[in-house]
Amino acid sequence: MGRKGRDWGPSVRYRKYAVLVSVLLISLLFLSLGTRGGGTGKPGELLAFFITPLQAALSKIQSSAFGAWSAYLDWKNARRENQALREELERLRIQSLQVEDTQRENLRLRRLLALRDRLPLSTLAGEVIAKEWGGWVRSVTVNRGRSDGIVRLTPAIVPEGLLGRVVEVRARAAVIQLLNDPSSAVAVMVQRTRTAGVAEGEPGGAVRLKFMARDGGGAQVGDLIVTSGLGGVFPKGLPVGRVIAVEDKGSALFHYARLHPVADFARVEEVLLLTGQTGADLLPHFSLELLEPGA
Amino acid sequence: MRVSLALMLLGGGLAQTSVAPALRIGAVAPDIPLILTVLLGLKRGPEVGCLSGFAVGLLQDVAAGGFVGAQALTKALVGFVAGLIGERLLVGNPLVQVPGLVLLTLAEGLGRYWLLQLLHFPAAFGEVMLHVVLPQALYNGFLGAAGVLALSVLEAHRSGSLWR
Incomplete structure (x- = not known):
């Protein structure tokens, strides 16, 4: 960058000083004219005439640029705020779902505890940890x-009625066979007519009432089916399901009916295991509204 | 080349009343025309430095409504001195340019104060130096460093220099 060693001619060497002196003189002239006139003077006015529009234009450009920058910052802030609000909304949604879930669980447990308190035999509450x-x-x-x-x-029940029975016991877990398991069979009766039968699970997931004697009134759609207590596995009077269809087998010896189980097998999360024994009819201990048709 | 130089001087001279206030930190605003003058003087010699200083100083005088000729005179002197320094020292390094800018800003401040004293400028020397000249010199150094860095990057991407 330095110009050391370059051979500047005498005219070039002195030109810079000539420029300096000229510039200084012009400046002093401007100063002198300005101070004598009491203001910027005519040179100033002449220059101002040309530069004022340029100043205005530059100012406009500058304010536009800063305006655009300000708008960009606003947009960026709004975007950040939007993101924060979205995250907050997401968090609140999750929180709301958790609260709803807790409320539902609370309701289920309350009903289970209420049933446990009502039942005249010892029970043990359990939490579902796996489903097959x-x-x-x-x-x-x-x-x-x-x-x-x-x-x-050991019979397993839910607040609505019978769920199934324990078929395998491990150290800290037990497997409950559900009523609609294809190998499940429970001695039941029609609560209205006391007609006995067997409720069996089907591969399709339905529950069927079999071997119901034709004589004695049989069953109608809407009838409540409860455990009969025969066989010694299940206490008497545990709600099993409602008749949703009666299959006419003509002159066959037995009636068949399709049942709608009272327990919701797909959604069960807590159960009561009946560890005690009783000979009493348990039906009166279940909530009446749960036993109403269509409940 | 001359057109771009003229535009640069015009823009730099007028930027002081439009852009510089937006760049102020507290009460301190940079002297953009002075930065331009010093950098031009260092890069292109005393003649260009002197004329550039005169031009931007004059624009500033008119734009700011002060004594027309005061800043033209001091900035022309500073541009000239910067050019002389540029002729005698290796000033391509930003580590030389930036402190040079700070020192020349201080010198310009002193010169302007002395000149204005002749015109019965009322402010006290200490106050002017403490509240105006010194902070502005530091700010100019900082802004000049950023400018020099930006120009270095720009020059690295271009084959021809803007200054030569």
């Missing part, structure tokens, strides 16, 4: 096992 929902086996696993005193064939 294939066509071959339909079962749920609860977090109660041998260490809790659970034994094989």
Whole structure:
């Protein structure tokens, strides 16, 4: 960058000083004219005439640029705020779902506890930890096992009625065979006519009432089916389901009916395991509204 | 080349009343025309420095409504001195340019104060130096460093220099 060593001619060498002196003189002249006139003077006015529009234009450009920058910052802030609000909304949604879930769980547990308090036999509450929902086996696993005193064939109920029975006991878990398991069979009766039969699960997931004697009134659509207490596995009077269709087999010896189970197998999350024994009819201990047709 | 130089001087001279207020930190605004003058003087010699200083100083005088000729005179001197320094020292390094800019801003401040004293400028020397000249010199140094850095990057991307 330095110009050391370059051979400047005498005219070039002195030209810069000539320029300096000229410029200084002009400046002093401007100063002198300005101070004598009491203002910027005519040179100033002449210059101002040309530069004022330029100044205005530059100012406009500058304000536009800063305006655009300000708009960009506003937009960026709005975007950040939008993102924060979206995250907040998402968090509140999750929180709301958690609250709803907790409320539902609370309601379920309250109903289960209320039933436990009403029942005249000892029970143990369990939480569903696994579900098997294939066509071959339909079962749920609860977090109660041998260490809790659970034994094989212990009945499992929900606030609406019978769920199934324990078919396998492990140290800290038990597998409950559901009513609609294809290998499940429960001795039941029509609550209205006391006609006995067997409720069996089907591979399709339905529950069927079989071997119901033709004589004695049989069953009608809407009838409540409860456990009969025969066989010694289930106490008497546990709601099983409602008749939704009666199949006429002509002159066959028995009636058949399709049932709508009272328990919602797909959504069950907590169960009561009936660890005690009783000979009493348990039906009066279940909520009446749950036993109403269409409930 | 001359057109671009003229436009640069015009823009730099007028930027002081339009852009510089937007760049102020507290009460301190940079002296953009002075930065331009010093950098031009360092890069292109005393003649260009002197004429550039005179032109932007004159524009500033008129635009700001002060004594016409005061800043033209001081900036012309500063541009000339910057040009002389540029002839005798290796000033391509920003580490030389930026402190040079700070020192020349201080010198311009002193010169302007002395000149204005002749015209009965009322402010006290200490106050002017403490509140105006010194902070502005530091700000000019900072802004000049940013400008030099930006120009270095720009020059690296271009084969021809804007200054030569």
